[in-house]
Amino acid sequence: MSTKEITSGYEVVGVTTPTQVVPDVEMLSRDDEDSGRWSVYSCSPVSGEPKTAVSERLMFVPTYDDEISRHIRAHEMFHARVSPTTKLWDKVWKKRGYANERTMVACEELRVNTLMKNAGFEPERYLSGGGEKQHAIQMATHNDFQSAVLSAISITNSAGFTNFMDGIAMVRPEWTPVITEITKQSVDYFQEILKDPEDRVGLPLNATGEKPQLNGFGYVENLAKWVEGVIGAITAPKNDKEGKDAKDGVGKPSNDKNGLDGLDGKKLSKELKKLLEGIKTSGEQQREEVAGWRSGNIPRRALSDTWEELKVSNPALTRSVVGAIGKKRIASATGRNPRRISRLLTDPERRIFDRTVRGEGGVLLIDTSGSMRLTPENVKEMVAYAPSALVAQYSGGSRTKPNLYVIADKGRMVDNLPRPNGGNGVDFPALKWAVKKRQRQNSPIIWVSDGGVTGKRDAHNSDLVMDCIRLLKKEGIYVVPNPETAIELLKKLQRREKITSVIPYTLSDIYKNLTGQDLVLR
Amino acid sequence: MATKVKNTTDLPKCWQTVKDALDAGIDRVILFGTAGIGKTYAGLNYGKLDGGAHRLICTDEMTNADVTGCWQPTANGSWSWLEGAGIKAWQGNGKIGGRLVIDEIDKAGGDVFATLLAITDTPESAQWEHPQSQKVIKPLDGFSVVMTTNVEDMNELPMALKDRFPVAIRINEPHPDALLRMSEDLRMYAKQMCDAGERRISLRSFYAYDKLRTALGSKKSAEIVFGNRAKSFLDAIRVDTGKEVV
Numbered sequence A: 001m002s003t004k005e006i007t008s009g010y011e012v013v014g015v016t017t018p019t020q021v022v023p024d025v026e027m028l029s030r031d032d033e034d035s036g037r038w039s040v041y042s043c044s045p046v047s048g049e050p051k052t053a054v055s056e057r058l059m060f061v062p063t064y065d066d067e068i069s070r071h072i073r074a075h076e077m078f079h080a081r082v083s084p085t086t087k088l089w090d091k092v093w094k095k096r097g098y099a100n101e102r103t104m105v106a107c108e109e110l111r112v113n114t115l116m117k118n119a120g121f122e123p124e125r126y127l128s129g130g131g132e133k134q135h136a137i138q139m140a141t142h143n144d145f146q147s148a149v150l151s152a153i154s155i156t157n158s159a160g161f162t163n164f165m166d167g168i169a170m171v172r173p174e175w176t177p178v179i180t181e182i183t184k185q186s187v188d189y190f191q192e193i194l195k196d197p198e199d200r201v202g203l204p205l206n207a208t209g210e211k212p213q214l215n216g217f218g219y220v221e222n223l224a225k226w227v228e229g230v231i232g233a234i235t236a237p238k239n240d241k242e243g244k245d246a247k248d249g250v251g252k253p254s255n256d257k258n259g260l261d262g263l264d265g266k267k268l269s270k271e272l273k274k275l276l277e278g279i280k281t282s283g284e285q286q287r288e289e290v291a292g293w294r295s296g297n298i299p300r301r302a303l304s305d306t307w308e309e310l311k312v313s314n315p316a317l318t319r320s321v322v323g324a325i326g327k328k329r330i331a332s333a334t335g336r337n338p339r340r341i342s343r344l345l346t347d348p349e350r351r352i353f354d355r356t357v358r359g360e361g362g363v364l365l366i367d368t369s370g371s372m373r374l375t376p377e378n379v380k381e382m383v384a385y386a387p388s389a390l391v392a393q394y395s396g397g398s399r400t401k402p403n404l405y406v407i408a409d410k411g412r413m414v415d416n417l418p419r420p421n422g423g424n425g426v427d428f429p430a431l432k433w434a435v436k437k438r439q440r441q442n443s444p445i446i447w448v449s450d451g452g453v454t455g456k457r458d459a460h461n462s463d464l465v466m467d468c469i470r471l472l473k474k475e476g477i478y479v480v481p482n483p484e485t486a487i488e489l490l491k492k493l494q495r496r497e498k499i500t501s502v503i504p505y506t507l508s509d510i511y512k513n514l515t516g517q518d519l520v521l522r
Numbered sequence B: 001m002a003t004k005v006k007n008t009t010d011l012p013k014c015w016q017t018v019k020d021a022l023d024a025g026i027d028r029v030i031l032f033g034t035a036g037i038g039k040t041y042a043g044l045n046y047g048k049l050d051g052g053a054h055r056l057i058c059t060d061e062m063t064n065a066d067v068t069g070c071w072q073p074t075a076n077g078s079w080s081w082l083e084g085a086g087i088k089a090w091q092g093n094g095k096i097g098g099r100l101v102i103d104e105i106d107k108a109g110g111d112v113f114a115t116l117l118a119i120t121d122t123p124e125s126a127q128w129e130h131p132q133s134q135k136v137i138k139p140l141d142g143f144s145v146v147m148t149t150n151v152e153d154m155n156e157l158p159m160a161l162k163d164r165f166p167v168a169i170r171i172n173e174p175h176p177d178a179l180l181r182m183s184e185d186l187r188m189y190a191k192q193m194c195d196a197g198e199r200r201i202s203l204r205s206f207y208a209y210d211k212l213r214t215a216l217g218s219k220k221s222a223e224i225v226f227g228n229r230a231k232s233f234l235d236a237i238r239v240d241t242g243k244e245v246v
Helices: A067-082 A086-096 A101-118 A132-141 A145-155 A160-171 A173-194 A217-234 A265-291 A376-384 A427-437 A462-475 A483-494 A505-515 B013-023 B039-045 B085-091 B110-119 B159-164 B176-180 B184-193 B203-216 B218-241
Strands: A003-006 A009-012 A039-042 A051-053 A058-061 A327-332 A353-358 A363-367 A390-394 A404-409 A445-448 A478-480 B028-032 B053-057 B069-073 B079-083 B099-103 B144-149 B167-170
Touching: A051 A067, A058 A067, A067 A101, A067 B218, A086 A217, A101 A145, A101 A173, A101 A217, A132 A145, A132 A160, A145 A160, A145 A173, A145 A217, A160 A173, A173 A217, A173 A265, A217 A265, A217 A462, A217 A505, A265 A505, A363 A376, A363 A427, A363 A483, A376 A390, A376 A404, A376 A483, A390 A427, A427 A445, A427 A462, A445 A483, A462 A505, A478 A483, B013 B028, B013 B039, B013 B167, B028 B039, B039 B053, B039 B099, B039 B144, B053 B085, B079 B085, B085 B099, B085 B110, B110 B159, B176 B184, B184 B203, B184 B218, B203 B218
Parallel strands: A039 A058, A363 A390, A363 A445, A445 A478, B028 B144, B028 B167, B053 B099, B099 B144
Antiparallel strands: A003 A009, A051 A058, A327 A353, A390 A404, B069 B079
């Protein structure tokens, strides 16, 4: 750069003020927010600097007159046009509980990029943060599959996507087809909503109604829910020791092994094919569902509003459980009184003393809703095989009566079994209650249920089921569909044999539909 | 000032207030706010206008001739008095006083300003002697004044003026009738951009763009009307509608 001296100092030659382009953000209109004057500030066209605060009417965007800056401006303008306000985000979307905050943010980026593309912009050509490849390498190196998927979704339809996938392919090539399939399904999902309005009747993708069911962000929430299901299924534990909830994992780097870990060659290719098929099927199902959506189908209520309130009753436990084996004595090589003297001859280890062994405890939670068709004898029989456990039966549907009864604990049980209300309503709260009540961290929780969970007004939907499944996975809860399998499992438990869940069809079916993967439980 | 986006044909609150005030017979009103949103239009059309309406646009070069009148040579070599807008409005249709709409009074020079104060004084104090007939003229009943100004802060106006105009209404939205003159797809943008501060776009620009685009298409018309701002203008429409601007 050349300079020339002038009387007042130095003047830089050849430098002119660049043309400043300020976005006409005041032209945008929303249903949930007032229009008015915005404060627009200039920033650099690098990742992290451009930002928009809708309620505060603040926007930071590059103001250069070039295509990259123009596309960043358009991206931020779309945020100003469709993204939830801070108030709605904090008070509604974050609290509804259908999906994790971070997943929704990633899916919202995809919505914005999709809307941009649909409006004739070229984000796939001009929108790039610059550091995508390095970012991808880092995530793949740290085996952070969840973050990789979310990052990929957030930059899908942008120029940075190819670089990002290159970075993934360098470190974890086996992730590439999976991430590509998830992002493809996500793009197709939004494209389905953007189809010609004449082909479908429903809420537009850019709707900004004040109520959740009238806001296009509901589509984002729904996609985020699906993405979490898929990620959760892929990173599902192969055995109970690795059990960790996928939903909880989202948001923090995880060292969970994903479903493709440790596989090679033919096995990897087979697993991969299965996985991709599953993602594709569940993605298609998701699109089919959304194609039929009318405005009312975005759930109005938060997930926490969908369950009945748990009302626990603790009736007097007056009877001893027949065959109670709360604690028992077993032979031991050490002790004070040699009660088993004959073992000097018969036992190679000469265990002539006694040792008291306490029962493992545990919680047996019985769904006594109408669909289970349980008789009082069925329940009593199960109690008899779980003498040291805390046993509770639950059934919702009554506004006044309790919906969960503790019917047995520490070898004692109620005289007369309470009459069930007939509905479900509290499956998830009851499971949470059981988790709280377990005696020790390793005490087993057994849930006897056909999986036909329902919420308030006995309404059934897949979100409620997924809510329960996530808890089952997170807490390592065993599930069995009927008294017979429950008794079988309890017997095994008494014999200290390895036990596994017998997953009810309803749970596995819904999980498969939503995630494309087989449900694996403890 | 924020406004909730609603139907552009609904009468906004500020305009409803103007209408109510003028319909109720308030005869001294200041309408202030951004330019080009129909303040003058309201002055010339709202309320009781049986006595007619006369407009006076103030500049620093104007003289009292525009307000009270001036001598003018006639065909027979004599002179006759040509009445100014102020006197015409006083006399209305001869039975009922008319409406005087004074645009941008803050731009008038000291001499004219003093005359305008006299013209807009209370009916009991206001009077003027006709130079030709020597008759003392007073404003007829029904005489009203609507003053418009682009100043955003009423404190910028002289106290004497504010005293004469007890009702001052800030206009922050264009009048729906003014919006109806343009294509429907542009009305909301025109409405919102009228009060967009330094990025404001006047209704007149929207009218011009609307007319041009029928012949030249959106892109070319935007370039002609908005210059460097054309891309940003069209991008905003794209973002808002989610569609390409044809």
